Amino acid sequence: MNSNERNFLAYLDEIDIITILLPLSYHQGLSSTFSITDESQKSRAIQIIQKQQIENNNKYICKLEEEISFGHPYWILDEHGGKTDLQIGAVIRTDIFDERFYYDGNDLGVSCRDNQTQFKIWAPTATQVKLKLRQPKNSFSEIIKMRREEKGVWSSVVNADLELYQYTFLVLVNQEWQESVDPYAVAVTANGEHGVIVKLEKTYREKPVLPPCENPVDAIIYETHIRDFTIHPNSGAEHKGLFLGAGEINTKGKDGQLTGLSYVKDLGITHIEFLPFNDFAGVDELDPHKEYNWGYNPIHFNVPEGSYATNPSDPYARIMELKQLIDSIHSQGIRVIMDVVYNHLYIRETSSFEKIVPGYYFRHNELGFPANGTGVGNDIASERKMVKKFILDSIRFWMEEYHIDGFRFDLMGILDSETMMDVRKTCDSIQQGTLIIGEGWNLNTPLPIEKKAIIRNQSKLPDIGQFNDKFRDCIKGNTFYLYDKGYVLGNEHYHDAAIETIAGSIGFVKKESGLFTNPSQSVNYVECHDNHTMWDKLVSCLPDLDHQFHIKYHRLATGLVLVSQGIPFLHSGQEFFRTKRGDGNSYKSPDHINQLDWDRKHQYIENVHYIKGMIQIRKQLTCFRLKSAEEIRAHIQILPLQNPLIGFCLQNQGNEFREVLLLINPLRSKQPIQIPEGKWRLLANDKKAGIYSNEFISSKELVLEPVCLTILAKK
Structure with a gap:
């Protein structure tokens, strides 16, 4: 029929x-x-x-x-x-279906060894499944019927070494044939049109031992995009915009000073977070310079993106070159965080998930229509057993095969908290100290609110960091209202919120009002790839202000990110006032908007030195990275300064300084204050920052410079 x-x-x-x-x-x-x-x-x-x-x-x-x-x-x-x-129909979204067809094997996809190649696909609602094989050097195709096994798995074994053969699955569901790429594919042709059989053991390498990172608050995250990182004409990289370019060391700009990976190491960064580098839509891999995309259009979750490879038509090139990039970063003692987008697919109807098991992998509302909490037309149903299994299998694959050190979950609030805690357990079983952070926004998806992986449910996600939008908005001003001014811009209405967020958002003043249980759950930031850069917001908010005050405000905001309790997160180029020329959503804007402008680093080198000094201070002084709410309450006191000034006295442990003062003046005028007696070493003011200062202050009265963060320390 x-x-x-x-x-x-x-x-x-x-x-x-x-x-x-x-x-x-x-x-x-x-x-x-x-x-x-x-x-x-x-x-x-x-x-x-x-x-x-x-x-x-x-x-x-x-x-x-x-x-x-x-x-x-x-x-x-x-x-x-x-x-x-x-x-x-809707039977596939029932618990009994989930229980009956859950498959716990670790052999989905394709494995090629000893002159035998095995294929397995989970398609419980299919009435027929066929394997379509294409020889590597011609378009000749062979169709092989697959056999249905337990739990809705279909399999086929070919007694031949099929390395570099292309393959797809033909699946018959509801009397309709669909051709699909394997969702478990690890290699594909250019633009992901067909899966490719490869032998990953040929690309194996040992993971090096990295410097210890005992607690998430010891991390300093630097977010960048593979292409942005080196595409600028003066990046000094040979392989501009590619995996290999991002991994080049000792590259130099036109000033002869470091750029790229070596620059990031010199800055003091511990973790590089890359925007998605799994296979995504939006850029033609065969003509990558025609288009640009951030990468939040996932197609194949376990395949590296081909537009970042030297030859996207060679299935091994993207695998080897991504591994070389990760190895290069590890050689510098830096960890790699992968931005993962398990919350949605690029287009639901054409995704492998929907073609193979229609209706299962995505949430539907009470009327039976696909949910759209993501805003892109589909929400992944992470609470279903085989969806969760796919996510966990994928996480395990990236850690074991590519040596990924951490994950940033895009729109984590779409996912359920149980799945996220299983992600945590999976990561811990492979490598203790794996950093997991995510966007815990409460999005309109048909999942009970108590099950969502959102900030409100942080107590169910104790070892997962969440982007702290309260920190972001109270420090710089609401990110969705360009002209809203935050605490650093002198808005005294944000004074109390600023105290709370700088102290880790753990209920420092009023315990019951805490956003998080522990500071390691708070990812503190004022800028990321989304929305306007801090510089562009400042210039728009304060267009008539002297340029030096723009610098001061920016320096104060970024400085607060680095000395607040929690996990500091920097957007690449933030330290040299990154601008996207006013573009507030540059997800597909051209390179001249998105590129990391290495000439600007030279132009604002003084601020780069300042941020480098602030990073040194954070690394050296344990009082800026306390590990629990109890430690924060025990080691930090608020100084009695007049609003909007803020002062903290921090007890430091573990080095020559016993006591540290953090003093903040967001006003454009000098402010005299009283400080505790003692001989204080000046570590940071509005002009310089660093752990090795030789300037001392002995007077009880101190004048805070306008728009300034001051750090004093004494033995």
Whole structure:
């Protein structure tokens, strides 16, 4: 039966419930009996338990006496002699389906060894599955029928070494054939049109031992984009915009000073976070300079993006070159965080997930339509067993195969907290200290709020960091209102919120008002790839202000990121006042908007030295990276300064300084204050920062410079 010839429709919506829609134009939409038959032609009556009219159909809810056998076709017959195929409906989103077809094997996808190649795909609702093989050097195709096994897995074994063969799956569901790339593919052709069989053991290398990072608050994250990082004409990189370019060391700009990876090491960064580098849509891999994209359009989750490779048509090139990049970063003692986008697919209808098991991998609302909490047309249903399994398998793959050290979860609030904690356990089982951070925004997806991986549920996510939008908005001003001015711009209404967020957002002043349980859950930032850069916001908010004050405000905001309790997060180029020329959403803007401008680093080298000094201070003084809420309350006191000034006295442990003062003046005028007695070493003011200062202050009265962060320390 052709799906286009259906006179009426029938869906299996629960294990024992069938929904039948009879158009009013078909025998007036009326029938008093229905029966079900299979390939054996044996017919059984089904019981009508409810009937109602919906738009142009009569809807019949019917009950099965015997469950159907998945993987086989069935037909529904009516009393008029009409016949339609039984389609798989909402049953796939029931708990009983999830339990019955959960497959816990670790062999989905393809494995090629010892002159034998095995293929496995999970397609429980399919009635037929075929493997389509293409030889590497011509377009000749071979079709092989696959065998259905337990738990809805289909398999095929070919007694040959099929390295570099291309492959896809042909899947028959609801009488429609779909051709799909393997969701577990680890290599693909250019633009991801076909999976490719490779032997990853050929690319194996040992993971080096990296410097210890005992707690997430010891990390200093630097977010960048593979292409942005080196595409600038004066980046000094040979392989501009590519994996290999991002991994080049000792590159230099036109001033002869460090750029790229060696510059990041010199700055003092511990973790580089790259925007997505798994295979994504939006850039033609065969002509990558025509288009630009951040990479939040995931296609193949376990394949490196081809537009960053020297030869996207060579399946091994992107694998080897990404591994070389990661190895190069590790050689500098820096860890790699991968930005992962498990919350959605680029286009639901054309995704491998939807073609192979239609309707299973995505959330649907109460009306049966795809949910759209992500804003891109689909939400991944992470709470379903095989969706969670895919995410965990993927995380394990990136850690074990590519030696990834941490993950940043895009729109983590779409995912459920149980899955995120299973991610945490999976990472810990492979490498203790793996950094996991995510965007815990509460998005409108049909998942009970108590199950969402959001800031509100942080107590269920104790070892996962979350981007602290409260920190971001109170320090610089609301990110979605360009002209809103935050605490650093002198807005005294943010004074109390600033105290709270600088102290780790753990309920420092009022315990019950804490956003997080521990500071390691708070990712502190004022700028990231999203929205306007801090510099562009400042210039827009304060267009008539002297340029030096723009510098001061920016320096104060970035300085606060580095001395606040929690995990500091910097956007690449933030230290030299990165601008995107006012573009607040540059996800597909051209290189001249998105590139990291290495000439600007030379132009604002004084600020680079300042931020480098602030990083030194954070690394040397344990009081700026306390590990628990209890430590924060025990070691930090608020000084009695007049609003909007803020002063903290911090007890330091572990080096020559016993006591540290953090003093903040967001006003454009000098402010005299009283400080505790003692001989204080000046570590930072509005002009310089560093742990090795030789300037001392002994007076009880100190004048804070305008728009300034001051750090004093004494033995």
